[in-house]
Amino acid sequence: xNFAINAHIxxxxxxxxxxxxxxxxDPTVERHFRGHKKAITNLIFHPNESQVATSSLDNTFMVxxxxxxxxxxxxxxxxxxxLDVDYAPSGEVIASVSKDRTVRIWVPTVRGESLDFKAHxxxxxxxxxxxxxxxxxxxxxxxxxxxxxxxxRRFLKSxxxxxxxxxxxxxxxxxxxxxxxGDDKTVKxxxxxxxxxxxxxxxxxDPALDAEFHPSGIGIGVGNAVGCVKFYDLRTGQLLQHYxAHxxxxxxxxxxxxxxxxxxxxxxxxxxxxxxxxxxxxIFLPFPSSTESIAIEIF
Numbered sequence: 001x002n003f004a005i006n007a008h009i010x011x012x013x014x015x016x017x018x019x020x021x022x023x024x025x026d027p028t029v030e031r032h033f034r035g036h037k038k039a040i041t042n043l044i045f046h047p048n049e050s051q052v053a054t055s056s057l058d059n060t061f062m063v064x065x066x067x068x069x070x071x072x073x074x075x076x077x078x079x080x081x082x083l084d085v086d087y088a089p090s091g092e093v094i095a096s097v098s099k100d101r102t103v104r105i106w107v108p109t110v111r112g113e114s115l116d117f118k119a120h121x122x123x124x125x126x127x128x129x130x131x132x133x134x135x136x137x138x139x140x141x142x143x144x145x146x147x148x149x150x151x152x153r154r155f156l157k158s159x160x161x162x163x164x165x166x167x168x169x170x171x172x173x174x175x176x177x178x179x180x181x182g183d184d185k186t187v188k189x190x191x192x193x194x195x196x197x198x199x200x201x202x203x204x205x206d207p208a209l210d211a212e213f214h215p216s217g218i219g220i221g222v223g224n225a226v227g228c229v230k231f232y233d234l235r236t237g238q239l240l241q242h243y244x245a246h247x248x249x250x251x252x253x254x255x256x257x258x259x260x261x262x263x264x265x266x267x268x269x270x271x272x273x274x275x276x277x278x279x280x281x282x283i284f285l286p287f288p289s290s291t292e293s294i295a296i297e298i299f
Contacts, residue, residue: 033064035072042084042252047091053108055082061096063108075112077104084126088133088150095136095150097124103138105150117153119146126168130175137178139169145180145190159190161197167209173217181208187222187232201237204230210252215259223250229264229274245272 038057045052055061061082064072080099087094094106101124106114122141129136135156139145145159145166159169164183171178177198178190187201187208207225214221214231219240222230227246232239248267255262262274 031066033072035062035064035074036060038081041082044086046087047089053085053087053094055085055096057081059098061085061094063094073108073110073112075106075108075114077112077114077116078102080123083124086127086129086136088129089131090133093133093150095127095129097127097138099123101140103127103136103148105153115153117148119148120144122165125166126170128170130171131173132175137169137171139166139180139182141165143182145169145178147178147192157195159188159195159197161188161200162186164207167207168211170211170213172213173215177213179211179213179220181211181222183207187211187220189220189234189237199237201232203232203239209249212253212255212262215255215257221253221255221262223253223264223266225249227266227268229253229262243274245274246270 036054036056036058041055041057043052043054051063051065053061053063059078059080059082060074060076062072062074078096078098078100082096082098085094085096094108096104096106101118101120101122102116103119103124104114104116106112119138120140120142124138124140126139127136134150135147136150137145137147143162143164143166147156148154149156159178162180162182162184166180166182169178169180176192178192179187180190181187185204185207187204188197189199190196191198204224208222209225210223212221217234219234220232222232227244227248227250229243229245229250230239231241245264246266246268250264250266252265253262264272264274
């Protein structure tokens with residue numbers, strides 16, 4: 001698992017995931033990377049776990065290779081802060097989105113070639129590939145979610161219904177649904193085939209900053225601006241668990257691939273590891289008081 005803070009990243013490893021929930025020991029920092037000049041906004045591991053890509057407010061994204069002999073590569077083209085980044089499932093291309101309202105598709109080689117297209121009329125906050133890498137979904141401050149055909153840079157459809165900034169949009173594990181959340185204090189579920197909103201969850205009461213499908217597809221984890229982490233039943237939209245997990249905004253939530261536990265990253269300078277659908281906190285990772293936890297990724 002991994003977390004990003006300020007302008008550097010640390011790679012943390014727990015020796016045995018099977019004993020993580022019962023272990024008195026914290027994960028250890030195995031690697032420490034520097035390179036960005038401003039805060040990191042997100043990070044994502046390469047599908048084969050040999051690299052990690054990070055986006056930053058310094059208008060760039062970087063790719064760090066875990067091999068000791070390899071240098072990090074910096075990719076420059078965006079004209080404003082890069083707010084999100086994602087690998088295609090093949091690992092051959094990377095998508096980045098920016099406050100400059102564009103999406104860029106990169107071949108992450110030394111030459112750093114990219115194709116760009118203006119995606120939205122506001123800052124683009126989020127980007128994700130679907131499972132086969134053919135399509136991607138973006139979310140924006142223009143209140144709209146859009147789906148694109150990657151190889152042609154072609155717009156496919158819009159999902160319209162939010163009344164304020166949309167912070168994230170994610171494909172479901174079976175690529176049939178999209179979940180989105182935003183400053184309008186709602187979480188929305190969208191049917192991809194029809195483009196229609198099939199459920200709106202209004203229980204939040206505060207802006208939602210990040211949402212994630214459980215790997216099994218049974219529910220949705222949500223982090224909000226006042227430190228709460230919530231878990232909703234996907235079928236009914238019912239709130240199943242609610243924890244005041246942090247004292248600051250929860251910027252990221254991420255399930256482990258096996259679905260047994262979840263990490264949350266917060267502006268209160270901590271991460272928490274939750275399990276059994278958030279019934280217990282098992283690990284608390286404090287950082288210096290000047291540090292905000294912005295992004296997490298599990299591998």
